[in-house]
Amino acid sequence: MSIAAPVHSPSLPVSDEDPFSEEILNDPLPFQERLRDAGAVVLLEKYGTYAMGRYDTVEFALRNWPEFQSGAGVGLSNFRFEKPWRPPSLLLEADPPHHNAPRAALAKILSPRSLNRLAPAWRDDADKLIDKVISSGLEFDGVEALSEQFPLRVFPDAVGLRQDGRDLLLPYGDHLFNAFGPENFLTAKGAPRAGELSAAVNAMCARDQLAETGLGADVWAAADRGDITEAQAPLIVRSLLSAGIDTTVHGVGSVLYYFATNPEQWEAVKADPGLVRTAFDEAVRLESPVQTFFRTATTDVVVDGVTIPDGQKILMFLGSANHDPRRWENPDAFDLTRDPSGHVGFGMGVHQCIGQHVARLEAATLLLAMIERIDTIELTDAPSRHLNNTLRAWETLPLRITLK
Amino acid sequence: MNEISSATLAERTPGSTLRIATREVAAEGLITLDLERADGGRLPDSTPGAHIDVMLGNGLTRQYSLCGDPRDAHRYRVAVLREPDGRGGSASIHDELTVGSTVGLGGPRNNFAIVPSNRYKFIAGGVGITPILPMIVAADQLGASWELLYLGRRRETMAFLDDLVRYGDRVTIHTSADSGRADLAAWIGATDPDTKVFVCGPTGLLDEVEASTISWRTGWVRLERFQAARHPAPVRTAPFEIELARTGRLVTVNPDVTVAEAIRDAGATVLTSCGQGVCGTCEVSLLAGEADHRDAILDDSERQAQNCMFVCLSRALTDRLVLDA
Known part of the structure; x- marks a missing residue:
């Protein structure tokens, strides 16, 4: 007979590091490793909030919406006590039952079956873009030439946006994702234009500003059917514009980077184009374009012996979970023989990225067009990071390609 | 190629089997059942108005609306009326299911969601x-x-x-x-x-x-509207074949593997994410054959269309499925 060891309540590990500092945003992986090794739940002293960096805890908390709510905001700002800087999202910043109808309506609109009708036009756009890039030279900035171009071309078209004002979408999204973090050098940079950008993007979501067919019109049609209200429709269209631009731009940028730095994986995907979807999800796992989101405890929640009190913010490190060696073998490698299923780069649970099928279709379409024309792809210089409190992004990707 | 572990399908997909946790008489001819995962794990999220498929040991499948608290991630509550004129599903639940009995789960799906209103x-x-x-x-x-x-x-x-x-x-x-x-x-x-x-x-x-x-x-x-015959064929326990149209390969899917696992075993790629038929990542086009849909995504008409399936958990009604994979 054996006697079980007594269970201790481990004391709460404390970190004095600032995950939103310039240094850590530039290179978050070493900090994330220290965070995971410190414990399943760690107190971030500087902000007085809790943090999770291990896969199993992050995944559990993401699924557990009743105890880890989004309705108090998914940034550092706690909507229980602070006024949001913009009207809260009906999707990202809402809990069931308020979340249910907008989610169900948009899930239908963005389902793979609905998106299939977009695929031929997107492929055509991708082929034209690759032609254009190639015709202007075999060395280019991959961010400027491809990862910003393609999503900014196909997605606003799919939504049915007017041409004017599209250049505001990236700066709007950049500030929005900065604003989920603390007030720091990044929010200060975006603050002067925040009101103007927010107003401009809100105006794009009105019914009479949208094309008669498209994803935006589909949202308004859901209001006609009573699935959502007319008051909700423009905010749901806004979610498409907030969540669907920067994230895909950075996701596509990351897969370009990983192919440029892993030529054997580019050879593999050329040999088997069926791997493009695995490649994109593997890039999303590794890069985690959305690095972090906060949740708020709705009650005193005990995780791994640590009590997180009601109302406290918890910072979920999605990128850290996706690099957790407790879950992933050789986690830092870009490896197309790996099955990346189960990564939390798109989140998990009721708030799992509703546009994930859009992102996958955009990336797969562009990669398939590239595979047809491009033989090799490599970096010509060190790429530079674009810093954001929430997103992981490239500012430049100096690429050289050779043609087939 | 992914190696399929020797654990049984039920062990590797513990969410697919539910155990009766409580059984109570709620009215004349009506019982309520609380269902939970045998391993105590979280159930897929549901929303008000949703129903689940309950798959009985005799091959019958019945749909029941969820009447419990959607915030409770560990229990589904259903109410089952004994229908004397029914085809035996409700009678077998009343007569045969006791606390500790197990049933199969499909869904939850919601064709009757509450939508916003004043x-x-x-x-x-x-x-x-x-x-x-x-x-x-x-x-x-x-x-x-x-x-x-x-x-x-x-x-x-x-x-x-x-x-x-x-x-x-x-x-x-x-x-x-x-x-x-x-x-x-x-x-x-x-x-x-x-x-x-x-x-x-x-x-x-x-x-x-x-x-x-x-x-x-x-x-x-x-x-x-609950339709009488949503499941024309009984749940099959026998192996079935899948044909991967892109390579022409044929694979036998034994009862202890998922279709996703079988596709990977045949050397094709398929991504999954939630593993519960909720997120839609593993959708594959179905070119021939009829799937036994167990996802939480397709509505009734989409299920009947039989042109796609979610391979992380849906299976086959027919002897062969031809998949665009």
Whole structure:
């Protein structure tokens, strides 16, 4: 007979590091490793909030919406006590039952079956873009030439946006994702234009500003059917514009980077184009374009012996979970023989990225067009990071390609 | 190529088997069952109005609305009426399922979701009260006003009356044995853009509501119609074949592997994410054959179309499925 060891309540590990500092945003992986090794739940002293960096805890908390709510905001700002800087999202910043109808309506609109009708036009756009890039030279900035171009071309078209004002979408999204973090050098940079950008993007979501067919019109049609209200429709269209631009731009940028730095994986995907979807999800796992989101405890929640009190913010490190060696073998490698299923780069649970099928279709379409024309792809210089409190992004990707 | 572990499918997909945790008599001929995962794990999230497939050991599949708390991730509650004229599904549940028995799970799916409104009118006939129970809780949480008309023959046949007392005069109980037929048209009243009507009950009730609300805007009156034969074929326990159209490869899917695993084993790639038929990542086009859909995504017409399936958990009704993989 054996006697079980007594269970201790481990004391709460404390970190004095600032995950939103310039240094850590530039290179978050070493900090994330220290965070995971410190414990399943760690107190971030500087902000007085809790943090999770291990896969199993992050995944559990993401699924557990009743105890880890989004309705108090998914940034550092706690909507229980602070006024949001913009009207809260009906999707990202809402809990069931308020979340249910907008989610169900948009899930239908963005389902793979609905998106299939977009695929031929997107492929055509991708082929034209690759032609254009190639015709202007075999060395280019991959961010400027491809990862910003393609999503900014196909997605606003799919939504049915007017041409004017599209250049505001990236700066709007950049500030929005900065604003989920603390007030720091990044929010200060975006603050002067925040009101103007927010107003401009809100105006794009009105019914009479949208094309008669498209994803935006589909949202308004859901209001006609009573699935959502007319008051909700423009905010749901806004979610498409907030969540669907920067994230895909950075996701596509990351897969370009990983192919440029892993030529054997580019050879593999050329040999088997069926791997493009695995490649994109593997890039999303590794890069985690959305690095972090906060949740708020709705009650005193005990995780791994640590009590997180009601109302406290918890910072979920999605990128850290996706690099957790407790879950992933050789986690830092870009490896197309790996099955990346189960990564939390798109989140998990009721708030799992509703546009994930859009992102996958955009990336797969562009990669398939590239595979047809491009033989090799490599970096010509060190790429530079674009810093954001929430997103992981490239500012430049100096690429050289050779043609087939 | 992924190696398939030697664990059984039930062990590797523990969410697909549910255990009866409690069984209680709720009214004459009506029992409630609380279902949980045998391993105590989280169940897929549900929303008010959703139903699940309950797969019985005898191959029959039955749909039941969830009437418990959607915030409870560990239990589903269903109510099962013994239907003397039914095809044996409800009788076998009443006669054979006890605490500790296991059943298979499909879904949850929601064809009867509560949609936003300032006011709601809910009409429940008999066991049709089940999807309405979580809806009235949600209506309160949404800050909407609501009324419920709950119809039955006699009070003894009507479940959850005690639970409804706390709502006071927002709930009207109408028993036909005492008061005859209810005047539905009068209770529903005139069309109102700020009111949405949700009805669940026997076909006669639904038809009458439909006839009384012809002038209402489409989508403002929502009915839950359970069709008798959603599952034409019994759940199969025998192996089936999948043909991967892109390579022409044939793979046998034994009862202990998922279709996703079989596809990977055949050297093709397929991504999964939630593993519960919720997120939609593993959708594969179905070119021939009929899938046994167990996901939480497709609605009835999409299921009947049989042109796609979610391979993380859906299986086959026919001997062969041809997949675009």
